[in-house]
Amino acid sequence: MIYESIEEFAAALPPMTALAGLDLGTKTIGVAVSDSFRQVATPLETIKRKKFTLDAERLLEIAKDRQLGALVLGLPRNMDGTEGPRCQSTRAFARNLEKLTDLPIGFWDERLSTVAAERALLEADTSRKRRAEVIDHVAAGYILQGVLDRLRHLG
Numbered sequence: 001m002i003y004e005s006i007e008e009f010a011a012a013l014p015p016m017t018a019l020a021g022l023d024l025g026t027k028t029i030g031v032a033v034s035d036s037f038r039q040v041a042t043p044l045e046t047i048k049r050k051k052f053t054l055d056a057e058r059l060l061e062i063a064k065d066r067q068l069g070a071l072v073l074g075l076p077r078n079m080d081g082t083e084g085p086r087c088q089s090t091r092a093f094a095r096n097l098e099k100l101t102d103l104p105i106g107f108w109d110e111r112l113s114t115v116a117a118e119r120a121l122l123e124a125d126t127s128r129k130r131r132a133e134v135i136d137h138v139a140a141g142y143i144l145q146g147v148l149d150r151l152r153h154l155g
Contacts, residue, residue, distance in 0.1 A: 002094050002105045006147065009070070009106035010154050017069025020044075020062065021144025023110065023136050024073060024090050029055060030136030032144045033066055038151060041144035043137040052093070056100055063103060070103050074110030074143040108147050116142050 003009035013019075016036050023030035029047040034040060047058050063071065073094055076086040094105050118135060 001102075002098055004107065006106060006108070006150055007154065009072075009104060010151050012070070012104040013151075014069045018066055019070050019072060019144060019147065020059075020066075020068050021072045021108070021140045021147065022059070022074065023140040023143055024076075024093055025049070025136060026089075028136045029059070030138070030140035031059070031062060032137055032140035033062075033068065034144060034148055038148050041141045041148055043141040046136045052096055056097055059097070060101055063101070068103065070106065071097070071101075072106045072108050072144060072147045074140070075107040076110055079111060106147070108143050108150075110139070110143050 001012065003012060018036050019034045019038060021032040021034075021041060023032075027049055029049060031044045031047060032041045033044050034042070044062070047055060049055055059071070062068070073090055075083075075090055078084050090107075094107070098105055116139075120138065
């Protein structure tokens with residue numbers, strides 16, 4: 001089921017399960033996972049997008065292997081908070097994914113997550129080539145960490 005608010009999403013989460021954060025791009029999907037205590041987000045991998053069925057298959061394989069309890073998709077709102085074509089694409093992906101899994105699916109405002117990830121990689125003196133390889137799953141880590149911090153605050 002898809003949850004619009006983080007409060008409803010939190011209420012639907014099974015206890016002691018890890019979560020996945022997804023940064024959906026047009027060419028890649030960045031994936032990050034949490035620990036089962038939902039304290040720390042760790043960047044995992046970047047999936048090269050092919051077509052929805054293959055992308056979803058890989059995501060659900062990760063979810064099964066890691067016994068994930070839910071998925072969080074970064075919602076790429078505009079800086080003024082409005083939703084454009086990229087948000088519509090993310091919501092369509094979530095609706096299609098919902099048909100394939102019983103896992104709760106939530107959204108998290110991902111404005112500036114890629115900027116934060118880029119800044120962190122620059123500060124770590126990461127080469128341009130390496131940044132290009134990891135930026136998406138590092139951004140997914142920022143998205144997921146935001147959710148984890150909010151869930152902790154909700155208590």
